[in-house]
Every structure is written in structure tokens, then in C-alpha cells.
Amino acid sequence: MKHSYDYPRPALTVDCVIFGLDDSDLKVILIERGIDPFEGMWAIPGGFVSPGESIDDAAARELREETGLTNVYLEQLYTFGAPKRDPREHIVSVAYYALVNLTEHKLHATTDARSTAWFSINDIPKLAFDHNNIFEMALARLKGKLRYQPIGFELLPRKFTLTQLQKMHETILEKPMDKRNFRKKILSFGFLKDLNQIQKGVAHRAARLYSFDERAYRRMQKKGVHFEI
């Protein structure tokens, strides 16, 4: 069945850069393309937007299909609309990025024939389409936003230690931080809840566990307090 319109339209897709933190290594999901164009190359997961489906929903659907996850952090990144970005025809793509926590969720093995894999962000191959651009922009956004928005917690387990939190910042921002200063600062914001629990099964002194207190964060926000690490 054909679908007809009075004027021609570009096609519309969403692409979703899915970040995960795996024991202090930042990774993204890539998919090996099984069909032309760019058959055999790796690409960021994505798909077409259906009329009647919001683009946010389309991105969430894409994420669910790749990971089985719902309710994860998902944010629109940028829209890529150069006419030649897809060799077949003009396809405009709205890119999103997602932050998932690899340690708590067992991810689906992908069910269809395509092969899917996590790649360390330091080891990204040449990708199909303009997907290297999309990836670079997603990473830049993550780095930029991490410093003044509490999005990093999305990459960690719900209960985490201050050392895990610091390692995450160091990994993503690619610079070492001073342990005492980091703790002083992050605790001073008041949005970390001390759970009065400690790690179990570690071969050294067990660390205290914290969680992100969204309530407290919102209260801080409303007072107009500017948080920055």
C-alpha cells in the first residue's frame, strides 16, 4: 500500500546513542548493519518514526528494542538533516541519548539476527552514515551536562559508594580528581542520602552506600542554587 501527500516529504527517523558504565568503562551500543547501505558496518541503533507516534516515544521504543529497558534516562540530543547523510534519499534523523546502568540490569540478548555489541568509547570504529558525528555530539553533551546536572547517577546502581561516583566522573570527564575535595563538594550540595549501609563482600574496609535524593535536589533547584562539580 502506498501513502500519498500533496508535497514531497523527507523521511524521519530517530537514532539513540545508548551509554552504559561498566565498572569504570564508558560504553555504547552499536549494531552491525545487515543490509545496504553500509552493510557490515556498525551503526547507532535507530528506526523510522510512524505518524501518530511522538518522537520521544519512538526513541524509547528503539531503546527498549535494543536493551529491553524502559524508564531510563533519555534526552533529545540534536536533529541531523543534511540531504546527503543517507545515500538513498533525504532522511532526517532526530538523535537521542540514553544512560543505562549496566551493573543492575541484565540486558536482553538481542533477539533478531542483527549483532549488537557494547563498544568502549575509546574504541569506536568508523560508523555508517554520519553516526560518528552523532556519537561525538552525544559524548560532548554528556561530558558537558555531567558537571552541572545530576545525570551521572543514571549510570550507577541505585546504591553507590562515593568512590564509584568519583570514578564515574573521572572516567567521563577524563581527568583525575582529589578524593577529599570531591567528597567535600558533593556532600555539601545535600542531595546525597547516606543510607547507613555498607558494602558487603569486599576484601577491604567496606564503604558507606549513598543514593541520589531527588527530592532534596529539587528543593535545592527551587532555591536557585547552582550546582557544579
Next chain:
Amino acid sequence: MKHSYDYPRPALTVDCVIFGLDDSDLKVILIERGIDPFEGMWAIPGGFVSPGESIDDAAARELREETGLTNVYLEQLYTFGAPKRDPREHIVSVAYYALVNLTEHKLHATTDARSTAWFSINDIPKLAFDHNNIFEMALARLKGKLRYQPIGFELLPRKFTLTQLQKMHETILEKPMDKRNFRKKILSFGFLKDLNQIQKGVAHRAARLYSFDERAYRRMQKKGVHFEI
């Protein structure tokens, strides 16, 4: 003539929030709609994207049609894709915002039948579609970015005084600043070029004129210096 595709597609438009600074008053261009839906209401200028036209070009075209201007600051803002945002059908809109300098450019009187007007941002009526959302997001982006990116100069004449620069910041950020501290800080960055010229025809002591030195700014950027007002 009809255009047919194997799968249905949402339509794609660009909308362009055009900001101008008029003697310390921040304004945007709105257009009165002549046709349904929302006939008679004000809206942000926009139009459909043709296949083969990049979305950036479509936004630039829209801007040119409304103002006659090219080569002005234009940045992609966000893509709005809720299926019900247009009552007719699913229309996805990529929003942009532009910064133009009202004092140097005489703007076209609009040539077609639609009426076009500058509205002060403190006096925006209820707009068609979800355009109030788009406007609010554009304003928030402008406010946020002004503090750490040299975009404010786009709103001023090429040669400006430090007082004009300060007033612009005060207007957009909606808070008063200390004259001495402002000057000390902005000059310390080193990206303002003292033109060794002074104002003419003012009924008081004439101020020195400066221009934004993009070269110097890029040099500063490359050294990794973080600028913030």
C-alpha cells in the same frame, strides 16, 4: 501531483524564533496567521522542509523571508514531535533561534499579506500550536548560553560600548550588574578589541567603542580557558 511512499511519514517543518535587541528591549518576530488552524492568532515564523533541502538551510530561508537577513547567528534549538501538536496531522517541527541586530539592519517590511510584528518578550500573547513552549525554550537557551558563549555580540552593532554590552546582559539575564566588576571581568578575557574610537553625537562624555575579536576568542578557547560572566 501526488507524492507516494511505501510507509506513511509525518510532515516536517522548521520554526525560527528570531530575537532582536532594540535599545535594551529584547524582542521576537511573530506572524499573524491568515488561515486555519489558529487563524488570527500569532505564531512563530516557520515552514515546510523540502526533500533535498537541509534543515539548516530551511531555517535560514525562513529567516531570510521574514527579515531579509542572511549571515546572522542561527542555532538549532530542539525538535518538537508530539503527534497532536498540529490538529490537522502529525507535523514534526525542528525549532531554531536566531539573533539579529536591530540597530544596524533595516528590516524588510514584510511583502506578503501576513502581518508581522516585533513583540517584547515580556508581552508575548498566547500563540498558535505549541509555540509558547518553543518560545520559552528558546529564551531559556539564550539566557543559559549567554553566560558562557560569546553570542550576545550578535545582538549588538559591530562597534559597541561597554555600557551597551552590560545593558544587554542585564536585559536578557534580568539582573543588574556592577559596572566596575563587569568591566574588569569582560576585559580580562581579552576578546574585546579596543577600537580607539569614541561615540559621536551623544549629549555627555563619549564612551570608547569596542568590537568582539573572534580571533582572540578562538585562541582563548584553544588554550582551554573557560569563560563565564
Next chain:
DNA sequence: CCAAAAGTGTTTCACGTACACCCATGC
């Protein structure tokens, strides 16, 4: 000479940064 805006330094306080040692636990 008066009105109006330009231009200019110093003090104070908060916060960022640098830095080293003892503690608890499992093996």
C-alpha cells in the same frame, strides 16, 4: 554650570586547590 553617562581601585570573604596519614576489613 548643569545634566548625564564614562571611567576607575581597594577591601573583604568565600571557595577552590593542594596535600598525607590513619582506619577497617578479608585473606
Next chain:
DNA sequence: GCATGGGTGTACGTGAAACACTTTTGG
């Protein structure tokens, strides 16, 4: 008892913020 990471305080310097008067010019 030893290896491993957890946890803590202080001194110093930089930069933000507060603050008022003199200068220049046109009318």
C-alpha cells in the same frame, strides 16, 4: 600481619562581590 581501599582536616591563594567619587562632554 599485610594488602587494599575508606575516610578525614587544614593552609593558602585566587577570584567574586561590594562599594563612591572624579572626569568628560553637550547643551
